Amino acid sequence: MRRLHLAETREDPGPAEVDARLADHIEQLTRFPLLHRRLRSAASVPELFANAAALARVECGFERAVILTVDDGSLTAGGSAVLADAGSDRLRRRVLAAPVAIEPNTLEYDLVRGSTRRRGPAATRPCVLADVLDLQEYALGVIEPDGRPLALLVVDRPAGPVDSLDQATVTAMAAMAGMSLEHVVLQTRLSEVSTELNHLTASARALMQEVLHAPLSIPSDRGTGYAFARASVARGNNVDLRDRLTEREEQIASLLVEGRSNNEIAARLMLSPETVKTYVARLRRKLNAANRVEAASLYLKMIQQGDSSR
Helix, strand or coil: CCECCCCCCCCCCCHHHHHHHHHHHHHHHHCHHHHHHHHHCCCCHHHHHHHHHHHHHHHCCCCEEEEEEEECCEEECCCCCCCCCHHHHHHHHHHHHCCEECCCCCHHHHHHHCHHHHHCCCCCCECHHHHHHCCCEEEEEEECHHHCCCEEEEEEECCCCCCHHHHHHHHHHHHHHHHHHHHHHHHHHHHHHHHHHHHHHHHHHHHHHHHHHCCCEEEECCEEEECCCCCCCCCCCHHHHHHCCCHHHHHHHHHHHCCCCHHHHHHHHCCCHHHHHHHHHHHHHHHCCCCHHHHHHHHHHHHHHHHHCC
């Protein structure tokens, strides 16, 4: 089983090389605020993870990158969308097909439990992911919003040792992904709550319409009947009758003529099926129709006679 060398450096780097590495690292950090804004703009968690992996690959100087989520003692790739980089996406699909168990006494186990942050990096800790995914020069970063390890950022490249500055950049990128995750999840929840409130508002409005406009009935010896007698409707006076229909009733009558069901009418007009049922009953009363088919026929005849009289 391979072991991670987090602090490995090149042999005897000179002062100029050290200064250049520090300058590159500082330049990377100056770009982080812009990268953070890009991550926060993700519309979903899978999109965020895909974007974070792509940015980590490019910004941290690695060839492949993927984010694996912690799920019931295993690392899985179901939380990420498809990755644009072919090599990175092959890693994602391998873990998607066969999740990697988090075994005790491994680097992944320590990272998920927070042990490495309490004791410092475990430079010689065995890494299961390195064996399973054939990682070469690699680094891992923990994504932990609210201090809860939820995922690991995994990056690797075929050559070039991973030194402490590389690991620091990967760790910072993972921390930034964790902060962005909190924002994206909050935005998603707010969107879901807003949608639910809109549905509840529409349902409440429909219920009020039913309460206000539903036909009243009272029990009698012959069963339940209307509380008020029907208005006498002369079928020949179609133009006058049309004036008595509300705009909503005309909309529903037009859809009845098209042969639409109550559910189809409800979807078209954004009403509840019960509200549509109430409107259909009112149309039948106003048109003195025995059923919805006769109501549609009478409304169509009413329109045709109204148009011919103009």
